Amino acid sequence: xxxxxxxxxxxxxxxxxxxxxxxxxxxxxxxxxxxxxxxxxxxxxxxxxxxxxxxxxxxxxxxxxxxxxxxxxxxxxxxxxxxxxxxxxxxxxxxxxxxxxxxxxxxxxxxxxxxxxxxxxxxxxxxxxxxxxxxxxxxxxxxxxxxxxxxxxxxxxxxxxxxxxxxxxxxxxxxxxxxxxxxxxxxxxxxxxxxxxxxxxxxxxxxxxxxxxxxxxxxxxxxxxxxxxxxxxxxxxxxxxxxxxxxxxxxxxxxxxxxxxxxxxxxxxxxxxxxxxxxxxxxxxxxxxxxxxxxxxxxxxxxxxxxxxxxxxxxxxxxxxxxxxxxxxxxxxxxxxxxxxxxxxxxxxxxxxxxxxxxxxxxxxxxxxxxxxxxxxxxxxxxxxxxxxxxxxxxxx
Amino acid sequence: xxxxxxxxxxxxxxxxxxxxxxxxxxxxxxxxxxxxxxxxxxxxxxxxxxxxxxxxxxxxxxxxxxxxxxxxxxxxxxxxxxxxxxxxxxxxxxxxxxxxxxxxxxxxxxxxxxxxxxxxxxxxxxxxxxxxxxxxxxxxxxxxxxxxxxxxxxxxxxxxxxxxxxxxxxxxxxxxxxxxxxxxxxxxxxxxxxxxxxxxxxxxxxxxxxxxxxxxxxxxxxxxxxxxxxxxxxxxxxxxxxxxxxxxxxxxxxxxxxxxxxxxxxxxxxxxxxxxxxxxxxxxxxxxxxxxxxxxxxxxxxxxxxxxxxxxxxxxxxxxxxxxxxxxxxxxxxxxxxxxxxxxxxxxxxxxxxxxxxxxxxxxxxxxxxxxxxxxxxxxxxxxxxxxxxxxxxxxx
Numbered sequence: 001x002x003x004x005x006x007x008x009x010x011x012x013x014x015x016x017x018x019x020x021x022x023x024x025x026x027x028x029x030x031x032x033x034x035x036x037x038x039x040x041x042x043x044x045x046x047x048x049x050x051x052x053x054x055x056x057x058x059x060x061x062x063x064x065x066x067x068x069x070x071x072x073x074x075x076x077x078x079x080x081x082x083x084x085x086x087x088x089x090x091x092x093x094x095x096x097x098x099x100x101x102x103x104x105x106x107x108x109x110x111x112x113x114x115x116x117x118x119x120x121x122x123x124x125x126x127x128x129x130x131x132x133x134x135x136x137x138x139x140x141x142x143x144x145x146x147x148x149x150x151x152x153x154x155x156x157x158x159x160x161x162x163x164x165x166x167x168x169x170x171x172x173x174x175x176x177x178x179x180x181x182x183x184x185x186x187x188x189x190x191x192x193x194x195x196x197x198x199x200x201x202x203x204x205x206x207x208x209x210x211x212x213x214x215x216x217x218x219x220x221x222x223x224x225x226x227x228x229x230x231x232x233x234x235x236x237x238x239x240x241x242x243x244x245x246x247x248x249x250x251x252x253x254x255x256x257x258x259x260x261x262x263x264x265x266x267x268x269x270x271x272x273x274x275x276x277x278x279x280x281x282x283x284x285x286x287x288x289x290x291x292x293x294x295x296x297x298x299x300x301x302x303x304x305x306x307x308x309x310x311x312x313x314x315x316x317x318x319x320x321x322x323x324x325x326x327x328x329x330x331x332x333x334x335x336x337x338x339x340x341x342x343x344x345x346x347x348x349x350x351x352x353x354x355x356x357x358x359x360x361x362x363x364x365x366x367x368x369x370x371x372x373x374x375x376x377x378x379x380x381x382x383x384x385x386x387x388x389x390x391x392x393x394x395x396x397x
Numbered sequence: 398x399x400x401x402x403x404x405x406x407x408x409x410x411x412x413x414x415x416x417x418x419x420x421x422x423x424x425x426x427x428x429x430x431x432x433x434x435x436x437x438x439x440x441x442x443x444x445x446x447x448x449x450x451x452x453x454x455x456x457x458x459x460x461x462x463x464x465x466x467x468x469x470x471x472x473x474x475x476x477x478x479x480x481x482x483x484x485x486x487x488x489x490x491x492x493x494x495x496x497x498x499x500x501x502x503x504x505x506x507x508x509x510x511x512x513x514x515x516x517x518x519x520x521x522x523x524x525x526x527x528x529x530x531x532x533x534x535x536x537x538x539x540x541x542x543x544x545x546x547x548x549x550x551x552x553x554x555x556x557x558x559x560x561x562x563x564x565x566x567x568x569x570x571x572x573x574x575x576x577x578x579x580x581x582x583x584x585x586x587x588x589x590x591x592x593x594x595x596x597x598x599x600x601x602x603x604x605x606x607x608x609x610x611x612x613x614x615x616x617x618x619x620x621x622x623x624x625x626x627x628x629x630x631x632x633x634x635x636x637x638x639x640x641x642x643x644x645x646x647x648x649x650x651x652x653x654x655x656x657x658x659x660x661x662x663x664x665x666x667x668x669x670x671x672x673x674x675x676x677x678x679x680x681x682x683x684x685x686x687x688x689x690x691x692x693x694x695x696x697x698x699x700x701x702x703x704x705x706x707x708x709x710x711x712x713x714x715x716x717x718x719x720x721x722x723x724x725x726x727x728x729x730x731x732x733x734x735x736x737x738x739x740x741x742x743x744x745x746x747x748x749x750x751x752x753x754x755x756x757x758x759x760x761x762x763x764x765x766x767x768x769x770x771x772x773x774x775x776x777x778x779x780x781x782x783x784x785x786x787x788x789x790x791x792x793x794x
Contacts (some may be wrong), residue, residue: 009531012431020454024601025584025599026599029603029606030607031609034510041588043762043764044593044594045588045590046590050552051645052645052647052650073648075579075619075621075647075648075649075665076412076578076579076580076591076649077509077578077579077580077581077591077592077619078579078591079574079589079591080590081591091648093647093648093649093650094645094647094650094691095578095642095691096580096582096591097590105786107646108646109646110683113576137764138764142762144767145767152603152793152794153600153601153603153607153697153793154600154763154767154769154793154794155767156596156599156600156603156794157513157596157599157600157693157697157763157766158596158763158764158766158767159453159599160594160595160596160599161586161593161594161596161599161764162594163584163585163587163594164584165584165585171705181473181474181492182472182474182475183473183474183492183493184585187422187557187560187561187562188560188562189444189560192476193443193476193477193494194443194474194475194476194477194493194494194743195474196441196442196472196558197557197558197559197560198557198689199553199554199555199558200554201556202553202554202556202557203550203551203553203557203653204425204550205423205553206425206426206549206553207550209426210426210427210550222473222474223474223762227629240532243493243669247448248448248491249449249490249504249505249506250449250490250491251449251470251472251490252472252473252490253449253490253491263740263783294409294491294492296554300550300551300554301708305639308489321743321744321745321794322744322745322772324748324750325745325746325747325748326748327748346718348718348719348720348721348722348750349722350722350787351721351722351723351724351750351787352748352749352750353745353747353748353749365440365534366551366554366555366558367440367534367535367541367555367558368550369553369554370541370551370552371634372540373718374549390747390748396549396550396551397547397549397551397718
């Protein structure tokens with residue numbers, strides 16, 4: 001058995017390599033950018049009026065003029081007009097291009113308009129005031145977005161502004177989520193007294209969906225040859241295979257043997273952790289296989305602790321925040337020489353993330369997860385964990 | 398002008414009221430549950446074997462037997478068998494129903510199997526060990542999920558387990574995102590020298606999409622009568638209208654007047670904040686109208702500071718974490734008597750959320766948002782903000 005840290009290192013040493021594709025801007029949020037985005041024009045692209053009011057030439061002001069006849073109006077979205085007389089002004093609207101021969105905008109709050117003349121009530125006027133100068137934010141060809149970032153709404157604004165109606169992004173990996181276990185029936189079936197409904201694979205599919213990855217759901221029966229035949233096909237077809245169940249020591253736990261028989265190289269089996277000890281990990285060519293224990297909480301933990309970080313690293317996402325830590329709010333004891341993943345719910349207080357243990361009824365009770373927000377990672381080197389201590393936190397909400 | 402706190406209170410006093418709908422389980426993640434979910438059977442629904450090994454009757458052990466002939470096997474997913482002799486055992490697999498007349502499971506690690514007989518190497522045996530007793534997690538009809546929670550993958554597992562292939566959820570509100578301003582052209586167009594491409598409305602649509610709300614994008618020209626006509630139709634058709642631009646004091650800022658002319662009751666216009674001072678808010682019947690300033694950063698801030706919390710409250714979501722605070726890592730000064738929303742990027746350190754100001758070039762520079770993770774809310778009552786102080790944090794990633 002290896003440690004949690006060893007398992008993490010091995011997994012991170014076997015990253016996937018996914019392709020790119022071009023998709024419409026409207027589908028980009030939550031996807032990973034795979035091209036550098038440059039400014040296709042300066043930002044702003046013109047001297048932009050920032051206040052509603054009048055534009056004057058500061059030389060006119062400096063010559064002593066305080067009342068400026070209004071020559072015309074320069075609304076936003078209208079080609080640039082030109083001030084013909086430095087003792088006159090042009091009424092301007094926010095977002096408009098600054099008229100030629102003007103260099104300062106005086107907002108309506110500071111002027112009084114009567115008979116088509118604007119009288120300025122200010123004591124002094126500074127050139128270029130209330131004007132967003134062209135190129136002041138970004139120069140033409142400046143790098144606005146580097147590739148390998150997760151696209152959020154803020155990036156959508158930038159992509160739209162530079163005219164990227166289509167964007168090169170990471171092609172999402174093809175993922176199969178495979179349930180195993182003859183005791184499982186479909187959600188819409190009524191289980192017999194020795195059966196239960198599938199739930200792990202639906203949770204995994206939903207977790208992947210939150211990463212914009214659409215997974216195929218597949219079920220394997222507890223029949224050795226059938227498992228081998230199907231895994232042979234599936235490992236050739238998918239980039240990532242996430243199995244749930246069938247990795248313990250039972251007579252029907254065919255998964256590890258079957259994976260090796262179809263040519264998957266095992267990198268580890270069994271990790272010093274609870275839940276999730278029987279976790280198995282391997283690769284075959286470009287296909288990565290996570291065979292997670294069938295205990296629902298173990299499946300869930302292993303996804304968020306190992307699979308999701310592997311996906312993020314394989315997708316080369318580099319603009320996510322670092323891993324948070326959280327402060328344990330109550331003493332906890334766990335004596336087995338294993339890393340324990342404690343179900344906690346969290347709250348924020350004065351900038352701190354607080355983690356409060358859930359009163360659980362055993363690691364298999366997945367309904368506890370509904371009260372929890374994540375797991376606190378309690379290291380195997382300790383058995384007593386005191387309120388006020390700080391540990392790594394893995395969020396699943 | 399009202400304060401940020403007054404604006405917040407007014408908005409929260411005018412919550413929307415949305416309907417419900419029934420959708421397939423596969424579409425539920427990220428939606429709001431609108432029915433209570435009860436256990437349709439006990440959890441576990443049978444005495445469930447937790448380890449691979451053998452099941453015995455503890456009376457057999459207590460009578461001194463240590464070697465138990467194996468009667469048969471009880472795999473998972475197979476109807477329950479029955480132990481015929483207390484001095485025999487049944488081989489059992491994880492997830493199987495516990496055979497009748499057995500009350501303890503001994504894992505393979507603690508036994509030695511030879512000639513169809515299992516010899517136990519343990520010093521003592523405790524009844525019900527390694528058995529997940531029926532009803533020990535939840536009783537039949539126990540409340541598993543209360544309505545008005547955001548459905549995450551953990552809840553998907555629970556919904557699947559109780560057979561909810563269809564779920565009653567909140568029907569997402571009908572939202573229109575409306576851009577204004579004659580200077581705006583489409584993303585796939587090349588702007589003339591007095592034009593820019595639309596970006597705010599795409600960012601808003603993407604932000605709503607992250608809440609699983611699909612918004613319609615609409616553009617209004619700077620023509621008074623056209624604005625009035627269109628708003629008259631749109632306020633009748635949508636639950637929520639989010640406008641961007643047209644709320645300042647300019648001659649082409651027709652939105653506030655037009656909204657009042659079509660019968661929208663104004664609740665406030667202008668908030669003591671930067672960015673976003675010209676923010677306008679009103680309602681007409683069941684339609685709520687957020688008219689946000691057109692400055693891209695102001696639009697973005699107002700969405701995350703006001704519109705999103707209003708949506709969450711209107712959707713009655715009650716399982717989200719409380720509002721985080723973050724620690725300012727550098728001194729900052731802002732002297733205007735306004736609440737200032739400082740763009741920051743964040744990191745985690747020892748359980749604390751740290752917020753570092755972005756070196757910005759003015760609030761209109763939306764490309765700064767690409768470096769930021771959110772806004773720190775610096776209250777209007779102060780002008781100097783010291784490193785180490787803690788303020789409300791509004792995340793947009």
